[in-house]
Amino acid sequence: MKAIKKINNNVVICVDDNKKELIAFGKGIGFPAVPYEITDLSLISMTFYKMDRSYYRLLEEIPEEIFEVSALIVKKAQRTLDCNLNPNLLPGLADHINFALTRLKKFKKMKMLFSYDIEQLYPQETELARYAVKMIQKKLFVKLPDSEITNIAMHFVNAQEENTMASSHRSTDEIIQEITKEIESDFEVMIDRNGFNYNRFVMHLRYYMKRIEEKKQFIDDNSVLFKAVKEESPKIYECAKRIASMIDERLGAQSTEDEILYLMIHIGRILKNNIAV
Structure with a gap:
């Protein structure tokens, strides 16, 4: 596998042996000068294929720690939901988390509502979102409001529906x-x-x-x-x-x-x- 572009110290854009492009995660794989061959594949902890290239710039803009916790959350969703998830879930979720943290700092006293309707309609996605909020608190030391459970759950819902939706009318x-x-x-x-x-x-x-x-x-x-x-x-x-x-x-x-x-x-x-x- 060849690393062709650095996103940050732990994330690179790669091309596999079948010439398919992917995003690879691994501690320190972004340190060497690119391009270079990743000969020890055990260094790679996660890979994401078929991400829209228009999202690459966002990956460079989002803080590294937010991007990495988002990848862990998406990996959990991939294991939990019995379907194919849209590959753009990762940058979309990272973008949302980054915005949520910025909003929280700027409007600390703002109150938002948790949607019980969403919980009833999408219980599995809501449970995943609870996991996401706990993971963010554990990794980033920030406690998000319960309303973010609703918002993050909808990212999982949309990532599934996006693959089954017909072309736009x-x-x-x-x-x-x-x-x-x-x-x-x-x-x-x-x-x-x-x-x-x-x-x-x-x-x-x-x-x-x-x-x-x-x-x-x-x-x-x-x-x-x-x-x-x-x-x-x-x-x-x-x-x-x-x-x-x-x-x-x-x-x-x-x-x-x-x-x-x-x-x-x-x-x-x-x-x-x-x-x-």
Whole structure:
């Protein structure tokens, strides 16, 4: 197996003997200069195949310790859930945990709600999420609120459904294109549709619309964070509100405040990091 690119000291991008690309974990395997042959495969503790290349930059941005604990959690999910999990679960979960820790530091007194509906609908995924929260506390010395059990459980749910979902309906793709043009028009930018942040936004929109159709919208009581983001970025708020109204009109629904909050966060990320030059 050949290491071809370093992510951090313990994670590298590799090519196996069949020329297939993968992400490999192992203590110290990122220290040698790349490319190099990993002759002692016992050094590798975990491997992940078929991860979307657009996520590679995120792997470099996320703190090493968060990325590694996320990999342990995903490995546990792979052993527990009787199905194939989407390979992009790892970067998506690491990104969420990183955001959750940042949010916790900034809004220490914010209260969010644990969803008993999610626990009833997805008991196995909820139990895995409890394991994840305990692992984060053990490895990172941070106690996340119970609401994160709900959020992390949904990552496991989505990682399973993503593999069984048929190609997106044309109407969904049309709405996403309209939304993209709305953002470009509002902020007079050209969005890089191949960038990671845009792809993350598209995935969020797909599940946002899926949640609306299944009447499982986010209701986390993030009112403190919602108010702070709204006051900090009023133009992004107005754009997110228009997008939510556009989706509501097409799907005959009423988006929650929490859904609008997550739209604002994603729009902010796109504007900051994912604009085509």
